[in-house]
Amino acid sequence: MIKSSSSPKSHSSQLQSRQYNFAYFDEGSKKEIRRAILKAIAIPGYQVPFASREMPIARGWGTGGLQITLSLLGKADIVKVIDQGADDSVNAVSIKALINKTSLVQITESTAEASLIQSRHRIPELPLREDQIMILQVPTPEPLRWYEASEFKTKRLHAESDYTGAWLMLFEDIMKYGKVAGGADHPVLVKGRYVMAPSPIPKYDNPKMNQSSALILLGAGREKKIYAVPPYTKVKSLDFDDYPFEPENFDDKNCCKCGRSSVFMDELNDGIGPVRWQCNDTGSCREAQGV
Amino acid sequence: MAYVAVKGGKQAIDASQEFLLSKRLKSGVLLDVQQVRAGLRVLIDQVMAEASMYDEQLAALAIKQAEGSPEEAVFLLRAYRSTLQRKYESEVVDTGKMRVERRISAAFKDIPGGQILGASPDYTHRLLDFDLFNEKQAEPSQARSLPDDSMPLKEDQSGHLGFDQLPKVVEYLRDQGLLARFENNDTAPSDVTKKNLEFPSNRSQRLQIMARGQTGAVTSLGYASLRGYGAVHPTVAELRVGDVPVYVAGPPPMDGDAIDEQGSYYIGEFRATEVESLVPVNKIEADGKQSLSFELGYGLSYGQNETKTIAMSLLDQCLEHPNEKFATHDEEFVLLHIDSVESSGFISHLKLPHYVTFQSKLVAVRASRQQESPSNAQKKTGPGAP
Amino acid sequence: MTVDSQAFDYVHDTQAVFRELLTAFSFPGRIVDIGEQSKKAAQPALMHALPGTPAVILALLLTLIDQESPYSLVPEIKLSGAKAAFATVLGAAPVSLDKASFVFCLDDLPQQESVPEALSRGDLTDPHSGATLIQYVPSVETGMVFSIEGPGLEQARQQKFPLSPAWLASRNRAVEEFPMGIDVILADAEGKLLVLPRTTKMTQAVV
Numbered sequence: 001m002i003k004s005s006s007s008p009k010s011h012s013s014q015l016q017s018r019q020y021n022f023a024y025f026d027e028g029s030k031k032e033i034r035r036a037i038l039k040a041i042a043i044p045g046y047q048v049p050f051a052s053r054e055m056p057i058a059r060g061w062g063t064g065g066l067q068i069t070l071s072l073l074g075k076a077d078i079v080k081v082i083d084q085g086a087d088d089s090v091n092a093v094s095i096k097a098l099i100n101k102t103s104l105v106q107i108t109e110s111t112a113e114a115s116l117i118q119s120r121h122r123i124p125e126l127p128l129r130e131d132q133i134m135i136l137q138v139p140t141p142e143p144l145r146w147y148e149a150s151e152f153k154t155k156r157l158h159a160e161s162d163y164t165g166a167w168l169m170l171f172e173d174i175m176k177y178g179k180v181a182g183g184a185d186h187p188v189l190v191k192g193r194y195v196m197a198p199s200p201i202p203k204y205d206n207p208k209m210n211q212s213s214a215l216i217l218l219g220a221g222r223e224k225k226i227y228a229v230p231p232y233t234k235v236k237s238l239d240f241d242d243y244p245f246e247p248e249n250f251d252d253k254n255c256c257k258c259g260r261s262s263v264f265m266d267e268l269n270d271g272i273g274p275v276r277w278q279c280n281d282t283g284s285c286r287e288a289q290g291v
Numbered sequence: 292m293a294y295v296a297v298k299g300g301k302q303a304i305d306a307s308q309e310f311l312l313s314k315r316l317k318s319g320v321l322l323d324v325q326q327v328r329a330g331l332r333v334l335i336d337q338v339m340a341e342a343s344m345y346d347e348q349l350a351a352l353a354i355k356q357a358e359g360s361p362e363e364a365v366f367l368l369r370a371y372r373s374t375l376q377r378k379y380e381s382e383v384v385d386t387g388k389m390r391v392e393r394r395i396s397a398a399f400k401d402i403p404g405g406q407i408l409g410a411s412p413d414y415t416h417r418l419l420d421f422d423l424f425n426e427k428q429a430e431p432s433q434a435r436s437l438p439d440d441s442m443p444l445k446e447d448q449s450g451h452l453g454f455d456q457l458p459k460v461v462e463y464l465r466d467q468g469l470l471a472r473f474e475n476n477d478t479a480p481s482d483v484t485k486k487n488l489e490f491p492s493n494r495s496q497r498l499q500i501m502a503r504g505q506t507g508a509v510t511s512l513g514y515a516s517l518r519g520y521g522a523v524h525p526t527v528a529e530l531r532v533g534d535v536p537v538y539v540a541g542p543p544p545m546d547g548d549a550i551d552e553q554g555s556y557y558i559g560e561f562r563a564t565e566v567e568s569l570v571p572v573n574k575i576e577a578d579g580k581q582s583l584s585f586e587l588g589y590g591l592s593y594g595q596n597e598t599k600t601i602a603m604s605l606l607d608q609c610l611e612h613p614n615e616k617f618a619t620h621d622e623e624f625v626l627l628h629i630d631s632v633e634s635s636g637f638i639s640h641l642k643l644p645h646y647v648t649f650q651s652k653l654v655a656v657r658a659s660r661q662q663e664s665p666s667n668a669q670k671k672t673g674p675g676a677p
Numbered sequence: 678m679t680v681d682s683q684a685f686d687y688v689h690d691t692q693a694v695f696r697e698l699l700t701a702f703s704f705p706g707r708i709v710d711i712g713e714q715s716k717k718a719a720q721p722a723l724m725h726a727l728p729g730t731p732a733v734i735l736a737l738l739l740t741l742i743d744q745e746s747p748y749s750l751v752p753e754i755k756l757s758g759a760k761a762a763f764a765t766v767l768g769a770a771p772v773s774l775d776k777a778s779f780v781f782c783l784d785d786l787p788q789q790e791s792v793p794e795a796l797s798r799g800d801l802t803d804p805h806s807g808a809t810l811i812q813y814v815p816s817v818e819t820g821m822v823f824s825i826e827g828p829g830l831e832q833a834r835q836q837k838f839p840l841s842p843a844w845l846a847s848r849n850r851a852v853e854e855f856p857m858g859i860d861v862i863l864a865d866a867e868g869k870l871l872v873l874p875r876t877t878k879m880t881q882a883v884v
Contacts, residue, residue: 039805042874049487053373059636088300152490159801183651215703233828
């Protein structure tokens with residue numbers, strides 16, 4: 001096992017990087033994940049199975065995204081990790097600490113600076129570039145799972161392009177509530193072939209996947225699937241002609257910190273003053289404030 | 292501090308970890324890993340089995356670090372296992388060559404080699420022994436008088452058979468033609484830790500997943516099947532606990548395609564529990580006649596994990612016979628939900644912030660209420676409202 | 678501790694090669710460069726073990742292949758001693774073409790022309806099991822002009838590829854039933870690569 005040369009660090013973190021391979025995994029694990037990633041890019045929206053090693057972070061807490069990030073990671077990368085749009089969320093901080101511990105790679109809170117962005121439940125506001133890679137954490141990669149519990153059966157539905165289940169779920173919402181009631185993880189059709197779960201990003205973020213300049217990789221660690229949306233690929237949120245896809249609208253709200261509107265916002269209600277709104281993407285909010 | 296503050300997440304995590312550490316250290320009494328190893332043998336066996344990693348020392352360390360939580364200890368070991376290179380496969384292990392320490396059969400009153408009770412709590416009375424409060428380091432004289440598990444028992448107790456020569460009970464049934472004899476199938480196993488499980492699964496995959504399944508989960512599902520949520524009625528033909536040797540093939544020959552005599556290398560042994568259960572099965576022959584015969588349900592685990600291994604042998608039979616009426620006969624239901632790391636991980640992920648997805652749900656709920664009665668939209672909603 | 682900077686680093690050089698491959702898969706037709714890693718892969722020890730293997734192919738073998746990924750070499754290696762050498766370096770010996778996930782073709786045109794459609798295309802349930810073809814070429818930057826479009830390409834583009842119309846016909850047959858298909862990596866003597874995944878629509882450019 002060849003260790004990389006590392007910059008001077010505190011004793012305990014040097015110890016860490018000496019006991020583990022660069023970026024945690026052994027090379028055999030990384031190879032398997034890398035092969036899965038390449039096939040995922042070649043078949044947009046299709047869930048490629050992979051072995052999915054256990055990580056020091058719990059299943060359900062981002063191990064899929066993390067396995068992708070660690071398999072991509074090189075010494076020159078700059079990594080941003082967010083959760084619910086926030087760099088400082090406890091889980092994002094924890095993931096960054098693990099990445100740093102096992103690779104000593106530079107961490108950033110700036111979307112523009114990052115080469116790899118791992119995220120749970122949001123795509124950043126700032127449009128990404130061709131030299132960046134977006135990595136999304138996925139709890140449930142199977143968009144038909146609520147319709148059909150069996151993995152054996154959903155594999156075959158995808159093979160046969162039988163997506164009546166996905167349409168049915170939307171149709172039922174419309175019948176019951178007069179509109180599509182689901183919020184996040186609204187299913188999309190990729191390259192006109194595979195229906196895909198975009199991960200629980202809000203509907204607001206779905207359009208960012210269409211013709212993105214950056215590669216988007218999605219990892220489900222517990223369910224052991226990797227899938228991808230290559231750059232410049234058609235991604236369309238499922239809808240009906242008479243009930244078109246309607247993302248959340250924040251045009252009439254202003255961020256209490258930076259004043260912007262028309263970005264995805266968090267509703268803040270501390271029970272004292274009136275309800276306030278704040279940019280969900282904390283990195284872009286700070287940049288807008290100039291802090 | 293809010294669960295997500297604009298600043299402060301890192302400090303909060305650091306403080307939380309220090310607090311956790313202090314829980315283990317604050318009494319000033321530190322648990323020695325050797326004490327864990329000496330006194331928590333059964334927990335070590337459970338943790339090694341669920342982690343599918345056989346290393347008593349590391350398991351003891353994990354248990355100490357996890358303050359006794361099997362869930363956390365298994366997680367630690369599995370995560371460590373992920374970092375290890377996997378270059379070799381052992382040769383097929385022959386549990387017939389197990390150096391048996393305990394071996395019983397419920398199917399027959401007497402078996403060749405005898406019913407050997409070994410070390411088991413089965414016949415102890417579960418009465419709390421308050422004397423253990425005062426138990427200190429064993430006096431040297433006391434230690435000598437305890438049975439040494441490396442001491443061979445008297446020959447006549449084993450019927451002149453060595454402890455690594457005890458025949459399998461099921462061999463008797465095979466000889467009688469009551470249990471089918473199969474040719475050895477030496478297809479390489481499908482390693483579930485290297486390749487994703489797909490359905491329909493094969494038996495190798497099913498057995499691996501159950502062997503590393505969470506003890507409680509496997510036990511509960513076996514119990515459910517036994518109580519009627521399943522169609523399998525087993526009898527334990529044999530349960531054996533003992534040490535099994537492991538061999539690895541020597542390096543391949545460099546010249547020529549001919550496989551020369553490769554040496555096998557003994558690399559050690561591991562303690563295992565093996566259960567072979569017999570299940571009567573109705574077979575419908577080609578001519579429509581029905582006949583009853585036996586099938587084998589198989590269970591195997593690292594260490595001494597008897598309850599789980601018996602349950603495993605039961606579930607093995609359940610999954611050999613898919614049956615839409617029972618969840619215990621549904622391979623996806625059983626295999627996808629018994630893994631400790633996966634189940635505890637996903638359940639505990641509900642503690643992660645979900646406010647973005649929740650915001651979407653709020654929007655949806657408010658919108659639907661607005662449609663019911665527009666006047667409600669005027670009222671203030673959300674937590675903390677007076 | 679001395680680090681031989683000329684030695685192939687099994688951690689960082691494989692990572693660098695993989696990242697270039699990732700870019701090449703994401704942006705079909707775009708030329709990427711693994712010349713530096715290829716030079717390092719061409720160490721005496723490896724060249725001695727796997728004689729006749731171009732450096733760029735060595736770099737790709739070391740990055741992609743292990744005992745979990747069945748691979749094949751075209752033309753097939755006949756010498757069992759050489760097979761054993763591959764097994765020692767990569768963890769597994771090459772297998773027959775129909776079983777391979779990765780096929781490394783060192784043949785020149787026109788022998789290459791029948792290869793694409795001979796490879797496994799996967800099936801509807803598991804399209805990812807369609808093979809990856811790594812075709813060694815003298816240069817990725819010369820040849821006839823072809824037109825490409827599809828995912829990863831903002832617009833259709835025309836560029837030179839070292840391929841023949843017959844090869845293209847074979848490849849297009851292999852990818853005509855998306856999602857099944859094969860994915861092609863072209864690798865040249867200088868260590869330059871480009872990728873044509875199955876999603877790329879490729880036609881001869883009309884002059």
